Amino acid sequence: MICATFPYxxxxxxxxxxxFNLLKQLSYHHEITFLTQKAEDITTEEIEALKHWVKSLILFPRPANPKTGLLKKxxxxxxxxxxxxxxxxxxLYDQSIQKWLDQAVENNNFDAITCEHSVNExxxxxxxxxxxxxxxNSHSSVYRTCKHQLETGTSENFKRDRLYLPLLKRYExxxxxxxxxxxVTTDEDYQQLKEFKIDTPVSVLPNGVDLDIFPYRKSDPGGHHLIxxxxxxxxxxxxxxxxxxQDIFPLLRQKYPDLTLTIVGANPxxxxxKLAEIPDIIVTGKVPSxxxxxxxxxxxxxxxxxxxxIKNKTLEAMAVGVPIVASDRGLEGMEVDGKNIPLRALRANTIKEYMKAISNLFEDKKLRQTLSKNARYYVENHFTWESLGKEYEKIIMDKCKLR
Incomplete structure (x- = not known):
């Protein structure tokens, strides 16, 4: 398994x-050599913890981030x-890694090679x-992402991405x-590959959740607390x-004066x-749980x-049973509404839709319970790492003569 990003x-x-979770599941039945690059913030304890899951851990230094400046760009x-x-x-390319891998393939050291994320290709x-x-194992299409950001005006650098788009299509x-x-992780990415007319076999393997880390909550806290x-x-x-x-929270707060929003995530x-300067918004940074x-x-x-x-954040919220209001992008790869589908989340893409969906959930405890139970059941039956690891194992072993 090759992954430039240290997975622990x-x-x-x-x-x-x-x-990590696919590695963990595969390690129960196979001997895995894991090749990765070590950034400066990776600790000795983290390296030792990852070694527990592999037969051999091959570490190379990770290059420093590219320099900025117009000429460099x-x-x-x-x-x-x-x-x-x-x-x-x-x-990220390292000639030493290439030499190591060339020798390993030449010597028939392995039965299969997986690239965990497309950058490792x-x-x-x-x-x-x-x-x-x-x-x-492509986590998402770079071309699709760039194209959508240009179409929706959310590109970080419009001029650059407009130049990059045709090159990214050719690259993929x-x-x-x-x-x-x-x-790939979603049917949408699968359809993108069909448009590319690529004749290589393609499988859809979504992301999952560790239900021990994200247990179903014991009760509905009520109130007007967003996360x-x-x-x-x-x-x-x-x-x-x-x-x-900036665009929705202040409007909701006019309707619900006790409204709070907690933004939880590492390295803000x-x-x-700066959003924490807005009254009743809390930015936590990294949290233990x-x-x-x-x-x-x-x-x-x-x-x-x-x-x-497919978004881990969406699956994690579903697993613990907190009702979800999400955009189409936040719900990609999941069946949450529609004909003959139990309602598992509320969909919103405009300010008006967010206002309506969140208000409905605040004011309807029964609706919150419905989404909570349906979402948890959905995750339990379709998105556990245990079941997805078995599917990944089948993909690797198919037409592969393992020793």
């Missing part, structure tokens, strides 16, 4: 959550244009799949062809927190920290305006 502890973020774009590889992928040569099964179409199997969760250094979550806090950006904060909330709001893939 799994509370660090979306990539870590998915990677121009050089990165020029390299993207020439090589066809995005800067966020190429900057850079180490997989097209020739590998003639000798070994290679799988890319090329990269996916070199793998034996592709794994927003997620890594608050990620541009998509920053935009969501700022949008809701300066713009998120996300479930504990979710249990105290009346409603969980997931006001994402961009970003693709």
């Amino acid at each position: 502890p799994p509370s660090r973020g979306g990539t870590q959550v998915r990677t 121009f050089n990165r774009f020029s390299q993207f244009l020439i090589t066809g590889t995005p800067p966020n992928v190429s900057f 850079i180490y997989i040569r097209p020739s590998y799949k003639n000798k070994i099964k290679t799988i890319i 179409k090329r990269v996916y062809q070199k793998f034996s199997h592709i794994v 927003i969760t997620g890594g608050m250094d990620y541009v998509v979550n920053i935009d969501a927190a700022c949008f809701f806090s 950006a300066p713009s998120v920290i 996300m479930a504990e904060y979710l249990h105290k909330a009346t409603v969980c709001v997931i006001p994402l305006r961009s970003g693709f893939g």
Whole structure:
């Protein structure tokens, strides 16, 4: 398993959550060599904890973040244009890792190789799949994300992304062809690959929840307490927190004077920290237990305006039983409403829709109970890491002659 992002502890973020939990499930039945890069903030204790789940942990130093400046940015774009590889992928490349992997494939050391997140594709040569099964576990389409951010005006850098978009499309179409199997998290990403006319087999494997870490809450706290969760250094979550806090929260507070909003997530950006200046908004930063904060909330709001893939934050809120009001982006990959589908969350994409959905939940305890029970049952039956790990194992083992 290759993942440039060190996956422990799994509370660090979306990539870590998915990677570690699939690794954990696979480790019960297979010997795993895990290759990753160590950033400066990774502790010795975290390294030792990860070693418990693998046969061998291969560590390489993680490169420093790219330098800023107009000339540097121009050089990165020029390299993207020439090589066809995005800067966020190429900057992670380490020739020592490539040499190690080439030797391992040449020596037939492994039965299969998985790339946990699409950025790790850079180490997989097209020739590998003639000798070994290679799988890319793509967490979400970079091209789809960029395209949607441009369409919705949520792009962090409109000029840059407008230039990047056709290059990202070319990149994804090329990269996916070199793998034996592709794994995506949602049907929407699956449809995107069909549009690319890629002939590599594709499987949909959503994210999951550890139900021991996110237990179902014992009671409905009532009141008018909102919560927003997620890594608050990620541009998509920053935009969501700022949008809701500045455009919707003040309107709701006129209707519910005792309204509170707690924004929970590690490494809050300066713009998120500043939101705490708004009366009755609390920004916590990293907390020991996300479930504990979710249990105290009346409603969980997931006001994402961009970003693709199935959201861990949505699954976690469903697991603990807090009623959800979320955008289409926050609910991607999940069946929460519609014909013959039990109501599991309320959908909102405009300010008016958020106002109505949240008000309905505040004022209707029975509706809160319905969403709570339906969502928990849905997660238990479709989104546990135990069941998803078994599905991933089948994908890896299919047509793979394991020793």
